[in-house]
Amino acid sequence: MSIETMGDRRRETVSVQGRSVETLGIVVERRINGAGSHDPQAYPCNELIVMVGGQALVERSGEGVDERCLARAGTVWTGPIGFAEKAVLSNPIDCVHLCLPSGLIDRSAEHDFEVDAGKVELAFAGGFRDRFISEVAHNLWSLSTQPPHTTDRLYVDGLTAALVAHVVKHYTVDRWTPKAMPRAVDSRRLKQVVDYIEANLDASLALDQLAAHAHLSPFHFSRLFKEATGSTPLRYVTDRRVEAAKVALESDDSSLMDIAREHGFGSLDNFIRVFRRATGETPARYRRHAPG
Secondary structure (H helix, E strand, O other): OOOOOHHHHOOOOEEEEEEEEOHHHOEEEEEEEOOEEEEEEEOOOEEEEEEEEOOEEEEEEEOOEEEEEEEOOOEEEEEOOOOEEEEEEOOOEEEEEEEEOOOHHHHHHHHHHOOOHHHOOEOOOEEEEOHHHHHHHHHHHHHHOOOOOOOHHHHHHHHHHHHHHHHHHHOEOOOOOOOOOOOOOOHHHHHHHHHHHHHOOOOOOOHHHHHHHHOOOHHHHHHHHHHHHOOOHHHHHHHHHHHHHHHHHHHOOOOHHHHHHHOOOOOHHHHHHHHHHHHOOOHHHHHHHOOO
16 A cells, blocks of 8 residues: 655645555655745655756755755755655756655664664755665666566665665764755845856856856855855856756757757767766767667
8 A cells, every 4th residue: 555645745736747656665756846835744754855857946944944955857855754844946846756654764774773763763854966866766766667577576675775774874863964054145146047057058158157147256156156056157057058968869859969059069079078978978879778
């Protein structure tokens, strides 16, 4: 029987695109979390949330804790059972939610770490990147979209055991240390810059231009932008161009030259070099192996 999830409680602001119930009771959901305000709701189970598409300013708060981040593919959050969270999103985001039934983390704490389960509690954590959690979420969601195989249960059980052990090791309240909140780039300024970047990926985007949109000097803007996002402004621009190019490679038949020009890479050679550095493969190879 499927457990209740936050997707069930936020039907007015969240669209559940797909759901599967795996062994050990884990529910894997693909949700579009809508733009705007999500009223406070308590998590009915422990959740790990991995963003797979979109970009947005995400602000979460509850029980005296506030967090804010510029989220993109690979951003991770946790939702502890019983924690009443309010969220505000500047844009819709596409996420895979791993919903863990009550007791799963407790059992791992006792059996794998010999820790008193009564002392183990998932932290309210967010705005970070964790490659292991992201890969597990991707693999479990991919599995749910494929025809069943006799080895599925063994595979899921192994992934689940490793995932829960990873969470107990890194993301319980006694182990998680939240990052300090950014000092000066407020949400409004940051959104202005991000929106400007999204609207002008095909153009030259110099540091001076971006700083001017934030009404800051280039030096202070660069430092504060990195504090707020974990990335320098120009690295963020490059990452967004690569992500946009991926979408184009997957969804249309435009030539590589056209995609390079339309996404601000300047030349085909530069597009190939930057794309390969970011993804480990050329645009042509990525297109050949893209889903669909």
